[in-house]
Amino acid sequence: MKLPSATSAITIELTAVLVALTADEPQVLTLEDGALLPSGPFESDHPTLQTGLRAWVEQQTHHPLGYVEQLYTFADRNRAAEGGHGLDQRRVVSISYLGLTRERLSRGPRDPEWRNWYRYFPWEDWRAGTAPLVAREILPRLRKWSDASGDSALKRDRRQRIEINFGDGKKQWNEDLVLQRYELLYEAGLVPEAATGRHQVDAPLFGMMMRHDHRRILATGIARLRTKIKYRPVVFELMPEAFTLLQLQRAVEALAGRPLHKQNFRRLIDQQGLVEETGAISAHTAGRPAKLYRFSRQVVLERAFGGTKLPLSRS
Amino acid sequence: MKLPSATSAITIELTAVLVALTADEPQVLTLEDGALLPSGPFESDHPTLQTGLRAWVEQQTHHPLGYVEQLYTFADRNRAAEGGHGLDQRRVVSISYLGLTRERLSRGPRDPEWRNWYRYFPWEDWRAGTAPLVAREILPRLRKWSDASGDSALKRDRRQRIEINFGDGKKQWNEDLVLQRYELLYEAGLVPEAATGRHQVDAPLFGMMMRHDHRRILATGIARLRTKIKYRPVVFELMPEAFTLLQLQRAVEALAGRPLHKQNFRRLIDQQGLVEETGAISAHTAGRPAKLYRFSRQVVLERAFGGTKLPLSRS
DNA sequence: CACCTATATACTCAACTAGAGTATTAATTA
DNA sequence: TAATTAATACTCTAGTTGAGTATATAGGTG
CATH class of the missing domain: 3.90.79.10 (Nucleoside Triphosphate Pyrophosphohydrolase)
Structure with a gap:
């Protein structure tokens, strides 16, 4: 040394x-x-x-x-x-x-x-509808935090950020704001910046911690990936060679943390010509077997627009 | 030292x-x-x-x-x-x-x-319609370059990149691809990576050069700014305290390098509530005086969606 | 076998958005 | 007063988006 x-x-x-x-x-x-x-x-x-x-x-x-x-x-x-x-x-x-x-x-x-x-960001998973953690645990504490600020301009600013990031009121949930949400929770004292020892890694309610600023870096990565799948077909980097359209949908849902509308997802996929049939058919556990597809590389090596937008679903 | x-x-x-x-x-x-x-x-x-x-x-x-x-x-x-x-x-x-x-x-x-x-990227300015430089000088040379490649897969790949980046055929021009276009021109040998001496900075046809990789960094910056104005109201960082809507439109056009549809631009701006009237009116050189506006800060400190999309215009 | 379940697949529909165009109004300048 | 320049108010149409209905095709179960 x-x-x-x-x-x-x-x-x-x-x-x-x-x-x-x-x-x-x-x-x-x-x-x-x-x-x-x-x-x-x-x-x-x-x-x-x-x-x-x-x-x-x-x-x-x-x-x-x-x-x-x-x-x-x-x-x-x-x-x-x-x-x-x-x-x-x-x-x-x-x-x-x-x-x-x-x-x-x-x-x-x-x-x-x-x-x-x-496990690190439990509030980011909305695939099964509104994450109960947000409504029951996070929003009440954030509201208390914003109310506790003396300055009224500060108070309004905090309320607005809560609303934008966590969808207070009846606003939409924007899955891209992973980093901003993490930073807001940190500012509000709900989440520590780093685990200081080996023993403080677990924090069941608001997710696992990491040492240094690795959890923040992870948040940045998730955010980037979630915005990217909307305009570049990067999902395919994560898929096996052959897959069914439902598998592909589940993959996008897993990354975006939101449920998608099945029929519209399919419409989108074949409008863009991103995939082609392999000819084979999935050997399945239940239900009607699905066709297998593969990513059609020659079409999309560097596709400029469109990528894979998200056909969202309310449910 | x-x-x-x-x-x-x-x-x-x-x-x-x-x-x-x-x-x-x-x-x-x-x-x-x-x-x-x-x-x-x-x-x-x-x-x-x-x-x-x-x-x-x-x-x-x-x-x-x-x-x-x-x-x-x-x-x-x-x-x-x-x-x-x-x-x-x-x-x-x-x-x-x-x-x-x-x-x-x-x-x-x-x-x-x-x-x-x-002056560094003359082919990026489409405010007055199709940049003649692209049709007359750049596309012919790029086509020659792609045709000169022996391998047919390589040839198809190059043609596709030309089409995506410079809108060969009747495809759209995508103003965001500043860096990709610069890199394509570099690969095709139309543009050098760097000016090696003080005297090689000027290159009238394909724009001014810079030393080191500063021209590439500039391309990255322009690209980032062009994508950013579509979802964040960053234009206002560049505007004076009070401005007319036409001034604002010209500003966005200058950054995006494309003409915008005036009426739709206004519709967009007030739908989003980004500006408010100052009450004053522009002292103008000619034509009907316009109302002066200011950026309404409290509305948009950290607006999540919408920013300022571009109401494009063909002409 | 009839029937149930789970999935795939095909269409339709209504609301909204984006690009475009027409018409009118309000000021300045020649 | 006419010409010019720009602001402003609407309308129109095609396409997109989220949603819903209906039908098809497999395996499994009583």
């Missing part, structure tokens, strides 16, 4: 939000009992940041990386520094990435472990 | 795409005769990257920074390194930002200088 030079050295850290789908559930790859996202230093012998990230996620998790997209870069003093090295002058610049893959780690329950992302 | 230690040191460089509007034209702040964007190192005594950027843009350009948004981070070997220090092992991580401001530098023509961004 070498000591950093007298002038404060800068370290680059790469963090990955690695997403896969298993049994219609969105999974994210974690380390150390779900407390960390895979991350590590950028070695300067790599030609680009992405190759650095790939090399290293694969080495650490034995997991091939498919689609990769950059999320955000920050170097805030008070965010990364939490480990307790009070006098350490090293400056950390943290660059985060979103990665999609169809692979699944076939290991024991130990370290690199896939976790359902709704 | 200190030599870097034996282990290769990493430098963080911050680059800003600073945008303003003057006389209905989009302007970007440049240095050294338009060859560079303002940029400089991140000093590790700054608490965050943004404060680093602000401090330093203001010190270098005497210009206050308003709205700021991060663009992209990269550390590619072959991109930043162009200066010729062949053996220099310093690794540069470059973080770019988009900044909006209504201020205008009141100086002589010397160094920090606002330039119309369409």
